[in-house]
Amino acid sequence: MRELRYREAIREAMIEEMERDANVFLMGEEVGHYQGAYKVSEGLLTRFGEQRVIDTPIAEAGFAGVGIGAAMTGLRPIVEFMTWNFSFVAFDQIISSAAKVAQMSGGRVPCPIVFRGPNGAAKQVASQHSHSVDPFYTNIPGLWIAMPATPRDAKGLLKAAIRENNPVLFLEGETLYNVKGEVLDEDADEVIPFGKARIAREGDGCTIVAWGRPYYTAMEAAEILAKEHGLQCEIVDPRTLRPLDVDAMVDSVKKTNRCVVVHEHWPYGGPGAEIVDQIQRHAFDWLDAPIERVAALDVPMPYASNLETLVLPTVERVVEAVKKVAYL
Amino acid sequence: MAKIIGLPKLSPTMEEGTLVEWAKKEGDAIEVDDLLAEVETDKATMEFRSFDKGVLLKILAPAGETLAADTPVAIIGEAGEDISALLEQAKGGAKAPAAEPAKEAAPAKAEPAAAPAAASAAPSAAPAAAASESPAPDGRKMASPLVRRLAREEGVDLAEVGGSGPHGRIVKRDLEAFVAGGGSKQSPAAPVSGLSSGPGYERLPARVEKASQMRKTIARRLVESKQTVPHFYLTIDLDASPMIAAREQMNALLKDEKVSFNDLVIKATAVALRRLPEVNASWMDGEIHFHQVVDVSVAVAVADGLVTPVVRDADRKGVLAISREVKELAEKARTKKLKPEEMMNGTFSVSNLGMYGIEEFGAVINPPEGAILAVGALRDDVGVVNGQVAAVKRMKVTMSCDHRVVDGALGARWLAEFKKLLENPMGMLL
Numbered sequence: 001m002r003e004l005r006y007r008e009a010i011r012e013a014m015i016e017e018m019e020r021d022a023n024v025f026l027m028g029e030e031v032g033h034y035q036g037a038y039k040v041s042e043g044l045l046t047r048f049g050e051q052r053v054i055d056t057p058i059a060e061a062g063f064a065g066v067g068i069g070a071a072m073t074g075l076r077p078i079v080e081f082m083t084w085n086f087s088f089v090a091f092d093q094i095i096s097s098a099a100k101v102a103q104m105s106g107g108r109v110p111c112p113i114v115f116r117g118p119n120g121a122a123k124q125v126a127s128q129h130s131h132s133v134d135p136f137y138t139n140i141p142g143l144w145i146a147m148p149a150t151p152r153d154a155k156g157l158l159k160a161a162i163r164e165n166n167p168v169l170f171l172e173g174e175t176l177y178n179v180k181g182e183v184l185d186e187d188a189d190e191v192i193p194f195g196k197a198r199i200a201r202e203g204d205g206c207t208i209v210a211w212g213r214p215y216y217t218a219m220e221a222a223e224i225l226a227k228e229h230g231l232q233c234e235i236v237d238p239r240t241l242r243p244l245d246v247d248a249m250v251d252s253v254k255k256t257n258r259c260v261v262v263h264e265h266w267p268y269g270g271p272g273a274e275i276v277d278q279i280q281r282h283a284f285d286w287l288d289a290p291i292e293r294v295a296a297l298d299v300p301m302p303y304a305s306n307l308e309t310l311v312l313p314t315v316e317r318v319v320e321a322v323k324k325v326a327y328l
Numbered sequence: 329m330a331k332i333i334g335l336p337k338l339s340p341t342m343e344e345g346t347l348v349e350w351a352k353k354e355g356d357a358i359e360v361d362d363l364l365a366e367v368e369t370d371k372a373t374m375e376f377r378s379f380d381k382g383v384l385l386k387i388l389a390p391a392g393e394t395l396a397a398d399t400p401v402a403i404i405g406e407a408g409e410d411i412s413a414l415l416e417q418a419k420g421g422a423k424a425p426a427a428e429p430a431k432e433a434a435p436a437k438a439e440p441a442a443a444p445a446a447a448s449a450a451p452s453a454a455p456a457a458a459a460s461e462s463p464a465p466d467g468r469k470m471a472s473p474l475v476r477r478l479a480r481e482e483g484v485d486l487a488e489v490g491g492s493g494p495h496g497r498i499v500k501r502d503l504e505a506f507v508a509g510g511g512s513k514q515s516p517a518a519p520v521s522g523l524s525s526g527p528g529y530e531r532l533p534a535r536v537e538k539a540s541q542m543r544k545t546i547a548r549r550l551v552e553s554k555q556t557v558p559h560f561y562l563t564i565d566l567d568a569s570p571m572i573a574a575r576e577q578m579n580a581l582l583k584d585e586k587v588s589f590n591d592l593v594i595k596a597t598a599v600a601l602r603r604l605p606e607v608n609a610s611w612m613d614g615e616i617h618f619h620q621v622v623d624v625s626v627a628v629a630v631a632d633g634l635v636t637p638v639v640r641d642a643d644r645k646g647v648l649a650i651s652r653e654v655k656e657l658a659e660k661a662r663t664k665k666l667k668p669e670e671m672m673n674g675t676f677s678v679s680n681l682g683m684y685g686i687e688e689f690g691a692v693i694n695p696p697e698g699a700i701l702a703v704g705a706l707r708d709d710v711g712v713v714n715g716q717v718a719a720v721k722r723m724k725v726t727m728s729c730d731h732r733v734v735d736g737a738l739g740a741r742w743l744a745e746f747k748k749l750l751e752n753p754m755g756m757l758l
Binding site for chain 1 (some may be wrong): 470499500501633
């Protein structure tokens with residue numbers, strides 16, 4: 001085991017898959033000569049050349065469409081959005097083309113493409129650039145969605161995403177790129193399957209479902225709850241939101257009898273609400289309290305740093321929610 | 329800020345309590361944990377202590393009153409505070425825990441755009457609005473889905489379980505505490521009878537009273553007994569004169585105390601059970617448990633029902649020891665001081681209505697006991713004594729048997745042995 005940063009894990013996954021399969025290539029704004037806006041693709045241009053690491057104009061609708069066309073004709077593109085906020089310009093390409101072409105061609109034309117880039121709030125990038133886009137895209141059948149929290153999951157899931165024949169949206173986090181974590185050695189070739197949650201922490205007091213950045217918020221809250229209240233939380237990170245590992249969450253709730261779902265997207269709908277719905281239907285007779293959610297507050301993201309902190313899910317809010325469902 | 333203090337639930341099953349005595353009077357300073365009053369619950373007399381600090385501004389319920397849990401009983405606040413609004417509120421019958429007017433306005437939640445501050449609900453403001461801690465407005469007893477399932481599986485009547493969650497919701501820990509505390513179980517869901525009358529059935533509406541915990545327990549256990557235990561009844565008539573003579577001899581030997589006929593009946597019962605131990609048995613879920621001890625439950629009438637304290641090892645005790653024990657248990661029963669373990673695990677019951685002139689009756693078995701003996705009155709009769717017609721005393725006893733454990737012939741043999749013992753009390757010494 002080595003320690004890698006999240007960005008290095010993603011880079012390694014791309015290198016390994018590009019080495020393995022000559023059809024894999026990377027395309028996006030500043031991915032080549034600038035080495036990536038967040039230095040994720042550092043060194044890739046030198047290593048693979050301009051044929052396979054392609055700098056695009058600032059035209060998301062255009063290069064998303066080019067990528068989808070390449071996928072339809074047999075290549076395996078990785079299309080990087082500088083942030084997922086910019087994917088809105090390419091919304092129609094993703095939803096009307098990438099998500100639909102396999103179905104509309106009767107399965108004859110698959111679309112093995114990966115769209116990836118940082119998702120969610122960074123630090124003071126204000127309301128237009130702080131979207132957590134998971135609720136928008138998880139609503140669309142035909143798209144596979146990953147939102148890894150740890151470097152190891154990021155690497156293993158990205159390798160699976162590149163090999164996947166369905167279009168995959170790979171939601172990273174700008175504030176996660178520097179996070180360090182253990183990753184298997186280079187020759188391990190670990191491919192983490194979609195639709196398989198990870199039990200990040202075991203416990204019998206309360207299930208916390210969290211993915212992406214809030215996974216770390218939940219882990220911190222769990223330590224506080226263990227120390228101050230002797231309550232052991234079980235943390236389930238679904239890792240992929242489509243497909244979603246409902247069984248893992250339901251099994252956990254059957255054990256703990258209570259559940260808090262923590263997510264960075266807004267509270268109206270989205271995977272947070274979907275998870276609550278699945279759990280209440282499949283574990284109804286095991287619930288000792290209504291399921292609580294800790295989400296971003298239902299407002300456009302403020303620019304002010306102190307307000308931004310309050311809008312995002314905080315450790316304190318997670319602790320309070322768990323105490324509420326545990327009747328503490 | 330003055331507040332209304334409600335009658336607390338001092339036991340998990342308490343629905344109402346009687347204020348025996350106030351320990352403070354109006355104007356007294358109150359510290360947290362000060363004794364405010366003594367409250368008699370369904371189980372025992374308990375201390376009602378303050379959670380608040382301040383001055384006892386008003387006593388709303390005088391000593392002696394029996395009140396539902398949460399009924400306003402006092403107002404605590406700072407000296408000289410205006411409590412007229414609270415008095416109005418208390419008069420209006422508001423339940424105490426809801427009576428924190430300052431919190432009801434919840435201005436933070438009224439802001440339309442900002443949705444719930446905790447982001448735990450959907451953005452629509454409606455669900456968050458009704459966040460008071462009062463019980464469900466329709467009086468429904470709330471329980472979590474988990475608790476409802478566990479109660480179903482384990483046959484627990486949730487009506488007897490107190491809830492510690494919001495709005496009195498019964499949550500897992502409440503059920504666990506209830507079961508751990510020897511909470512009673514019942515066979516699942518007896519069908520509801522269709523006896524309820526339509527409107528206008530009665531000329532005057534009945535006075536409706538909520539059944540006490542004891543009545544509910546009696547109701548549940550007797551329904552369980554009559555619905556699940558196949559009863560049959562055997563009556564025997566016996567000559568009571570030897571028993572009367574024996575009692576007179578015994579009491580002549582005693583100073584300041586007397587044994588009763590019933591004490592002799594208990595002794596004879598116990599000896600007969602030792603001699604025919606097959607009767608001292610219980611049907612338990614496909615098994616017959618033959619008890620090695622003879623523990624006789626004695627039915628004792630109390631103000632609002634009856635209880636059955638147990639005389640342990642009655643076969644090994646003398647009549648005087650039995651007599652003293654019964655007196656002590658009966659006194660405890662009347663003052664509600666009986667501990668649950670003093671009423672549990674009898675092996676056979678004796679119920680006596682002779683003192684009311686009842687000649688004979690059939691009693692309901694107290695499960696899981698296998699039988700109960702119903703004792704009738706001593707009555708005058710004419711009999712043949714030493715070849716001469718003479719006035720005699722006779723008594724009838726009726727044994728109710730659980731046919732799963734005691735068959736007719738066995739019951740009859742036991743009654744014959746019992747009769748022999750009472751007609752020849754010296755036989756009990758053998």
